[in-house]
Amino acid sequence: MSTRSTLQFLRTETGSGLLLALAAAVAVAWANSPWAADYAAFVGHPIAVRVGPFAETLSAAAWVKTAMMPVFFLVMGLKIKQEIVSGELSNPRRLALPVLAALGGVLAPAAIFLAVNAGADGVAQAWPAAVPTDAAIALALAASAAPRLPPPLRVFLLTVAIVQDLVSVALIAVVFAGTLRPAMLGGAFATLLVLAAMSRWRAAPYAFWAAGFLLLWGFVMKSGLDPSLAGVLAAATVPLQPKRLGGPGVLDQLLAALHPYVAFLILPLFILTAAGFSVRDLPADTPTAPVALGLGLALVLGKQAGVFGAAALAIGLKWARRPMGARWLDLYGVSVLCGVGFTLSLYIGELAFAPGDDLSQAKVRIGVMAGSLASALWGLAALALSERRRPPEESD
Numbered sequence: 001m002s003t004r005s006t007l008q009f010l011r012t013e014t015g016s017g018l019l020l021a022l023a024a025a026v027a028v029a030w031a032n033s034p035w036a037a038d039y040a041a042f043v044g045h046p047i048a049v050r051v052g053p054f055a056e057t058l059s060a061a062a063w064v065k066t067a068m069m070p071v072f073f074l075v076m077g078l079k080i081k082q083e084i085v086s087g088e089l090s091n092p093r094r095l096a097l098p099v100l101a102a103l104g105g106v107l108a109p110a111a112i113f114l115a116v117n118a119g120a121d122g123v124a125q126a127w128p129a130a131v132p133t134d135a136a137i138a139l140a141l142a143a144s145a146a147p148r149l150p151p152p153l154r155v156f157l158l159t160v161a162i163v164q165d166l167v168s169v170a171l172i173a174v175v176f177a178g179t180l181r182p183a184m185l186g187g188a189f190a191t192l193l194v195l196a197a198m199s200r201w202r203a204a205p206y207a208f209w210a211a212g213f214l215l216l217w218g219f220v221m222k223s224g225l226d227p228s229l230a231g232v233l234a235a236a237t238v239p240l241q242p243k244r245l246g247g248p249g250v251l252d253q254l255l256a257a258l259h260p261y262v263a264f265l266i267l268p269l270f271i272l273t274a275a276g277f278s279v280r281d282l283p284a285d286t287p288t289a290p291v292a293l294g295l296g297l298a299l300v301l302g303k304q305a306g307v308f309g310a311a312a313l314a315i316g317l318k319w320a321r322r323p324m325g326a327r328w329l330d331l332y333g334v335s336v337l338c339g340v341g342f343t344l345s346l347y348i349g350e351l352a353f354a355p356g357d358d359l360s361q362a363k364v365r366i367g368v369m370a371g372s373l374a375s376a377l378w379g380l381a382a383l384a385l386s387e388r389r390r391p392p393e394e395s396d
């Protein structure tokens with residue numbers, strides 16, 4: 001697939017990847033600097049919001065996660081819908097390889113994490129944090145290590161990440177639902193029905209959509225479900241048809257408008273508020289605790305084993321073809337980069353433990369960041385080696 005929208009999506013994801021890595025480095029350095037108290041005050045600053053009957057007071061970090069990250073999930077949902085309707089996920093012949101690879105990249109890391117956490121000190125509920133792949137950072141790393149990497153392989157990487165994100169959303173809904181409030185669930189369902197009906201009104205003003213999305217988010221937030229689900233549910237109602245004949249589709253317009261803000265503002269801000277942790281007060285055995293060790297090994301070993309193993313099996317059994325122009329070392333390097341879980345892994349890891357459980361949260365951050373960093377360095381080395389062996393006449 002080489003549609004303009006997908007190529008633009010790839011460029012934006014690639015461009016934001018290094019910014020996310022920089023935000024993580026700043027967060028960790030700030031949290032361990034002489035100004036660590038300022039970092040704690042920044043992320044923990046209470047902010048009160050009251051709009052009519054809606055009233056909530058959360059920390060700055062919690063508002064970023066609760067109010068801004070659903071916009072990320074809205075964009076992710078829009079991209080998933082676009083791919084299902086007219087992209088890579090709509091073509092059964094092209095679908096087999098990335099879907100099987102993605103499923104391998106879900107099962108193998110989960111098995112490794114659960115095996116490490118099988119003892120008395122293990123914490124099994126954090127295993128979904130090993131599922132996602134951070135497409136932005138992985139694509140940025142692939143572009144920097146192998147500028148001539150075949151475009152079909154970049155689309156393969158993006159598709160694997162999208163499928164794993166879809167699994168992650170399902171896990172968030174099933175595993176991390178709190179105490180449900182039927183009245184709020186009813187309000188969310190009614191709002192969703194209104195949005196679905198409004199999708200037939202092609203010329204509906206964007207202000208109407210914005211109001212509906214906000215209302216849905218408010219109901220979902222108060223219902224006991226994670227607010228991220230509001231973004232995915234809202235995306236499912238956005239129409240594909242253009243507002244005016246001959247113009248771009250509403251979904252395409254909304255995706256193009258929101259994606260840069262998500263990539264260059266919301267995700268870096270989330271990483272800045274979520275990735276920072278102080279190592280000074282942590283027990284010496286924190287990096288080898290089952291949660292941290294399990295996540296690190298799941299990302300760096302489980303991802304490459306699952307993604308590459310499933311892809312190689314599918315190709316060997318003639319269920320799918322290797323991406324055009326890609327060599328085995330290219331495919332292996334990209335599979336290793338799937339271990340860069342990062343943004344969504346941090347998000348899910350936070351859901352697995354109570355907000356006040358700082359030690360467990362630190363274990364999650366150490367495991368996710370160590371596993372992602374190791375996967376990044378390993379994948380960079382593999383792709384750089386492949387790039388050096390690529391004939392000069394080959395180009396993307």
